[in-house]
Amino acid sequence: MDALNTINNVFLxxxxxxxxxxxxxHSVWANLTMDVIDFIIVVIIVVLAALILILLERKVAGWTxxxxxxxxxxxxxxxxxxxDALKLMGKEDITPSGADKFIFKVAPMIIFSLPMMxxxxxxYGKGMAPINxxxxxxxxxxxxxxxxxxxxxxxxxxxxxxxxxxxxxxxxQMISYEIPLLFSLLGVVMITQSFxxxxxxxxxxxVPFILIQPLAFVIYIIAGLAEVNRAPFDLVEADQEVVAGPxxxxxxxRWGLFFLGEYGNMTAVSAxxxxxFLGGWQGPAPIPGWVWFWMKVGIIIFFMMWARWTFPRxxxxxxxxxxxxxxxxLSILNIFLTGLGIYIYRLVMGG
Amino acid sequence: xxxxETEELLLNMGPQHPSMHGxxxxxxxxxxxxVTKLExxxxxxxxxxxxxxxxxxxxxxxxxxxxxxxxxSPHNNWAYVQTVEKLMGLEIPERxxxxxxxxxxxxxxxxxxxxxxxxxxxxxxxxxxxxAFRDRERICDxxxxxxxxxxxxxxxxxxxxxxxxxxxxxxxxxxxLDDTPEMLEEYNxxxxxxxxxxxRLKSVGILSKELAENLSITGPCLRASxxxxxVRKAEPYSIYDRFDFNVPVRYGCDSYxxxxxxxxxxxxxxxxxxQAVRDIPEGPIMAKVPKVIKPPVGEVYHRVENPKGELGFxxxxxxxxxPARLRIRAGTFINLQMLPIVSLGWKIQDVVAIFATxxxxxxxxxx
Numbered sequence: 282m283d284a285l286n287t288i289n290n291v292f293l294x295x296x297x298x299x300x301x302x303x304x305x306x307h308s309v310w311a312n313l314t315m316d317v318i319d320f321i322i323v324v325i326i327v328v329l330a331a332l333i334l335i336l337l338e339r340k341v342a343g344w345t346x347x348x349x350x351x352x353x354x355x356x357x358x359x360x361x362x363x364x365d366a367l368k369l370m371g372k373e374d375i376t377p378s379g380a381d382k383f384i385f386k387v388a389p390m391i392i393f394s395l396p397m398m399x400x401x402x403x404x405y406g407k408g409m410a411p412i413n414x415x416x417x418x419x420x421x422x423x424x425x426x427x428x429x430x431x432x433x434x435x436x437x438x439x440x441x442x443x444x445x446x447x448x449x450x451x452x453x454q455m456i457s458y459e460i461p462l463l464f465s466l467l468g469v470v471m472i473t474q475s476f477x478x479x480x481x482x483x484x485x486x487x488v489p490f491i492l493i494q495p496l497a498f499v500i501y502i503i504a505g506l507a508e509v510n511r512a513p514f515d516l517v518e519a520d521q522e523v524v525a526g527p528x529x530x531x532x533x534x535r536w537g538l539f540f541l542g543e544y545g546n547m548t549a550v551s552a553x554x555x556x557x558f559l560g561g562w563q564g565p566a567p568i569p570g571w572v573w574f575w576m577k578v579g580i581i582i583f584f585m586m587w588a589r590w591t592f593p594r595x596x597x598x599x600x601x602x603x604x605x606x607x608x609x610x611l612s613i614l615n616i617f618l619t620g621l622g623i624y625i626y627r628l629v630m631g632g
Numbered sequence: 633x634x635x636x637e638t639e640e641l642l643l644n645m646g647p648q649h650p651s652m653h654g655x656x657x658x659x660x661x662x663x664x665x666x667v668t669k670l671e672x673x674x675x676x677x678x679x680x681x682x683x684x685x686x687x688x689x690x691x692x693x694x695x696x697x698x699x700x701x702x703x704x705s706p707h708n709n710w711a712y713v714q715t716v717e718k719l720m721g722l723e724i725p726e727r728x729x730x731x732x733x734x735x736x737x738x739x740x741x742x743x744x745x746x747x748x749x750x751x752x753x754x755x756x757x758x759x760x761x762x763x764a765f766r767d768r769e770r771i772c773d774x775x776x777x778x779x780x781x782x783x784x785x786x787x788x789x790x791x792x793x794x795x796x797x798x799x800x801x802x803x804x805x806x807x808x809l810d811d812t813p814e815m816l817e818e819y820n821x822x823x824x825x826x827x828x829x830x831x832r833l834k835s836v837g838i839l840s841k842e843l844a845e846n847l848s849i850t851g852p853c854l855r856a857s858x859x860x861x862x863v864r865k866a867e868p869y870s871i872y873d874r875f876d877f878n879v880p881v882r883y884g885c886d887s888y889x890x891x892x893x894x895x896x897x898x899x900x901x902x903x904x905x906x907q908a909v910r911d912i913p914e915g916p917i918m919a920k921v922p923k924v925i926k927p928p929v930g931e932v933y934h935r936v937e938n939p940k941g942e943l944g945f946x947x948x949x950x951x952x953x954x955p956a957r958l959r960i961r962a963g964t965f966i967n968l969q970m971l972p973i974v975s976l977g978w979k980i981q982d983v984v985a986i987f988a989t990x991x992x993x994x995x996x997x998x999x
Contacts, residue, residue: 342758345758345759346758346759346761346762346763347762347763347766348762442641442643443643446641446643446662446665446980450665512756513756513828515756516981519756519981520650520756521650521651521753521754521755521756521984522651522980522981522984523980524649524650590758590759591759591822592756592757592826592828593752593755593756593757593760593823593826593828593829593832594755594756594828594832594981595828595831595832596828596831596832596979596981596982597665597979597981598979599828599831
């Protein structure tokens with residue numbers, strides 16, 4: 282049991298060791314050093330997630346469509362993404378002559394920076410949130426809403442009609458789906474009476490919230506898929522219609538940043554789902570907490586990939602109907618039912 | 633305050649665009665995402681096949697027909713060689729006729745599978761695409777073991793067939809025919825039965841019966857609009873009058889019916905091939921044809937039911953070894969004329985789906 286505890290808290294022990302190097306472990310300098318280290322770790326998480334997920338996606342795609350997928354480079358093709366990344370670095374960086382150059386160049390940076398900001402508040406284990414803030418969920422949703430701006434920036438700045446169409450689609454879609462996404466999380470907040478993600482995970486010690494809030498979980502997954510522009514809601518970069526949407530004019534690493542951002546956002550949305558609905562780092566078997574956490578994230582990401590390669594793309598008017606006529610009323614109903622449940626609970630328990 | 637006038641967005645889709653099958657370009661006027669005007673532009677793949685025919689002998693022209701509708705090349709060979717045979721008054725052996733029917737119907741199945749696959753792909757149904765293409769590979773294998781090539785089969789000659797299918801062809805054919813119900817079940821499960829796919833296709837792009845007749849649409853697109861017309865039944869060529877099969881007709885007139893009618897046609901094609909395999913006689917596969925083909929002076933028109941529409945060849949002979957004039961009635965070229973009318977008022981996304989259901993092959997459209 283001691284060994285398990287050590288593995289469980291291995292990152293906390295390392296952090297404490299680094300802090301103890303300072304004369305005063307809680308001085309400003311020690312805090313600053315830890316913040317820098319936390320930041321580097323989150324960057325590593327985003328880049329590693331993208332590297333692994335791109336390959337995984339291609340493997341899942343191969344698996345669903347009955348072909349081997351990448352299998353040439355390295356053992357079973359595991360080095361394929363590294364080769365692709367190197368190739369991207371060697372590509373020419375093209376800025377279209379008619380582009381709004383500043384906006385064109387800033388958009389991919391914004392997209393790439395967002396998952397790093399959102400992943401910073403996720404508790405990866407007990408006491409392992411890089412930044413522990415009380416408005417965790419609120420902060421997460423506020424930051425992820427910025428990606429809409431980045432998409433329309435890329436779409437407008439490229440001076441390309443396909444990009445503009447894609448950017449307009451992005452705005453319509455992401456603003457519509459933000460509302461059910463937000464409302465679906467409110468039920469959990471009402472039960473725990475906290476926006477803090479650490480507190481929410483602690484509250485799921487006995488029962489994960491997926492069992493108490495199943496409707497909210499379904500709404501969250503659907504709205505989350507739409508929020509990160511994954512199929513069947515990938516209208517933003519629908520290659521059969523608008524070529525690649527806002528990304529059409531991007532080349533090389535700028536395009537790569539969009540890609541990293543997409544997979545980073547996907548990881549962030551799955552991480553929030555694992556934290557809020559699946560009990561975060563807690564699990565029934567004696568496995569280190571951070572392993573539990575990444576397993577849950579992996580399951581949700583696999584589900585997203587599975588859906589992408591199976592479903593055709595939804596029609597744009599059906600997309601809007603789904604958001605405003607189905608998901609929004611359902612999420613409001615969920616809030617109402619949760620409130621009713623809390624009221625009855627207090628009445629019975631006399632709280 | 634003055635009201636600023638808004639402008640429609642003019643979008644050039646193609647010729648280099650992911651969902652333009654081959655080299656097709658449509659100039660689209662967009663109001664938001666709604667199409668207000670659509671102009672199809674063709675000719676990017678024009679190779680002047682009709683003119684080339686005038687400087688080739690009758691036999692030399694057969695490989696060119698492969699490059700018309702390259703997804704169903706046996707049909708093009710068939711239509712052409714039958715036209716020449718009709719001009720010369722040739723009788724061809726029974727066995728060759730049966731082999732032609734077998735290859736023609738196999739080509740129909742392969743072509744319809746590609747249509748289902750590409751319709752799914754144009755709606756981002758990636759897996760459905762690979763399922764249909766996986767099954768089409770088996771037909772390509774059968775082509776390969778008979779004629780050596782997988783796409784441009786070119787095994788029909790004026791007066792018969794170039795060669796007998798090898799011994800391993802028949803078991804492969806039988807197992808393929810036995811597996812087709814399972815394949816269709818899979819396409820249904822992964823694509824046609826999907827709620828999103830049905831939402832994308834049903835009651836989209838209505839082609840009414842009157843419009844279809846007025847535009848002289850042919851093939852599955854016509855039959856999905858409720859017109860029972862199939863050249864194989866209306867004007868039986870080759871030995872089609874000997875087989876027992878139905879002409880599938882659907883009355884929905886929409887994109888969904890234009891796609892799923894191809895599933896019904898695959899079932900009928902399997903029926904025809906099974907009867908042909910049962911009845912095929914032994915014997916020669918080539919008629920006695922003179923070394924130098926010199927049809928008498930005259931002109932002839934012959935049409936067959938290509939998987940995508942009616943394919944006709946019109947040949948004028950001046951008694952020499954080369955045709956004086958050759959004209960091709962390409963079914964998909966005429967079918968494409970409905971696109972500007974049917975697409976009006978639909979979103980750009982739906983236009984891509986409508987275009988996919990027409991199953992246009994630009995090799996045939998541009999000739």
